[in-house]
Amino acid sequence: MGFAFDLLLALALLWSAWRTLATPDIFRAVILFIVFGLLLTLVWSRLAAPDIALAEAAIGAGLTGALLLDAIGVLRGRKKS
Template sequence: MTLGLAFDLLLACALLWSAWRTLSTPRLDRAIILFIAFGLLMTIAWIRLSAPDIALAEAAIGAGLTGALLLDAYGALRQRKRRRKAS
């Protein structure tokens, strides 16, 4: 029980730290990667809360699909900025 609680505390700290870094890191690409890591940590948190349904959805949607959308948007924005500079 205490071991479980210790793990939960560690997980809670990791969640808060990755969330904080997501908002505070200066580079946008790093922020997106940190956000994906945050989503995967959330997946573990859902398992600790014995909610396997949500864990499945969070892993596939929260971390996977949202991360892909964000990275794709980042790539498109950077490409457009570069093209604008070139012209």
């Protein structure tokens, strides 16, 4: 059961990474980047590295995601005006 978990996790990580890079819509790419960060958190914790998982959850998924969303808001607002 552990092997199935790891295999599915690795496949989902690679799939989300590829989708993040290949998506033309920038907002969707940011969403997929957040999803990728969450999956990477699960990978680190599955590798028994809770400290790196903590850093990834805080920096990778949370703060960078919020900053990128904020940047999109600023860019869209500037385009509109």
